[in-house]
Amino acid sequence: MRIAFADLLFSWPPQGGADADVFHTCREIQAIGHDVHLFAAHHIKSRERTGFDPAALPFPSTRLDFDDAAMNRKHVPARFREAVDAWRPDAVFFAFGYFLKPYVMEALAQYPSIARFYAYEPFCPRDLRRFKDGDPCPFDYLRTPDLCRRCALKSLAPEIRSWRFLAWGRDYWAARAFMPGYHARLVAALRNCRAVVVYNEMTRRLFAGFNENVFVVPGGVEAGKYTVCNKPESRPMVVLMTGRVEDPVKGLDCLVRAAVRLRRLRDDFEVWVTRSDWPDAPPGFKATGWLTPEALRDLYGQADICIVPSIWDEPFGMAAVEAMVAGRPVCASRVGGLQEIVVDGETGFLFDREDDATLADCMNRLLDDAALRKRMGMAGRARAESEYDWPRIVASHYPRILERLSS
């Protein structure tokens, strides 16, 4: 089968989980015998996206460059249509995109298609997170569009008023996503897809009524690049939190509260976090700076426990999978996709959102017991190898999804 991948935000090297997901899905689908071609938009004045060099990818690709004037709801779908039509695919896989994605889906509606969503893009025009004022938001754009339109405008007001957009706000304006007709376009695009692919069960349930063929496919890691190093017993022990920890939804505050609580009982541990500066860090906390993927893999080797205390409904939770594949026990909050990754009591512990007391207990238990850490780390490694290694993910999930395209 000839499958065209259409992505509006792709960058390589990756700038997020979605880019890595697109890259590995293309590569592994090609490896199981399909022809793939990635068509990806690149906004040349993007403040966040670096774009990519087509020659550096292990599969055929075309970069569609857009300047400010062309990055709109007319030119972008037209360029995609022209490029994809010329390649004559049998099916189209719509990968990452914000508000312009439904326009591209509409332009390529004649092809059988799959749409992949990496967070809550169709449900939250505010910031794709469905998280507001410190709590998960009970509303979603597909069901309560007028409420969500007002919320999005309020949230994007600083960007619009200062006329300085990041990709999300720029797309919102370019796609005229505030217009009442945008909702109908999005619903039509979703219903036209033969299959929708998401990261977790919670997102799958949100699609009820808009597309019945929703598949849960997790993200993955390159397990071969990680080696489990047996860390020698040393003091202080290291509790590690990785990812974009500056982002309040990642729950660093919860970890700080838990660590401060635990320090009253013991002081034989340090907390390391991957942030670039932390002038007011409490005692016993250390900022490692931003790290390259190689340095990050080394850092997991130096850690004793990894913590993922997110307070929003993480669609996936790459930090947890990376820690597991590095053979480290994980304490993660019971949210979104994280609760599907960590097996409570087996590969680590789950605790309720923002429950620092339980997190402190879990950390204490793991810090006390080297054998438990090792057992959970090994169980995590085995689970990551069997469930979250890219070739296995594609081989076990995509054949039945691709069947939908030919049915």
Add this chain to the structure above:
Amino acid sequence: MSAGRRIAVYWSPGRSLESALETMAQCEPDARLCAIVPPAYPLSESERLLARDFIHADEGRYTFRHPWPLLRWMRRLRRERFDLLIVLFDSPRLIAMAGAARPRKAACLLPNRVLLTVPASLPGAMALLLARRLKGFCVYALIGLTIHLSKTRLPAIDETDRIRKFSE
């Protein structure tokens, strides 16, 4: 041509400083690179190698009534007389800072290595920010009117059966 040029890169969170220094070292191999970083910034090995000078970005605490720490910091930057001052985002604060530092040229380096020129004087920076803000307010008012005066027509959704099916 670039021999002796002093190029300063003002830090931003993330790994942007390192890649900006790498880009500038490739584009201007003879230039003297200076990194402006906060006092507790954990410099990476390659950042240490790429930049010849480091300046601590220490604006201190300032308010509208007590702007002296900020003015001192601006004076410090002006004294450096950079040939090119690079900021890594074109936020109003960074554009105003780049203008106030009065380098010979100022630019914003985008992640894809494109250099966007920004005003290298305070009046120029203020004019740019004012024009943007004016346009932004007009567009914001237009969107606000559209949202408050229009209603989305919802498609028919029979969710009960489907929700049951999805929950199984």
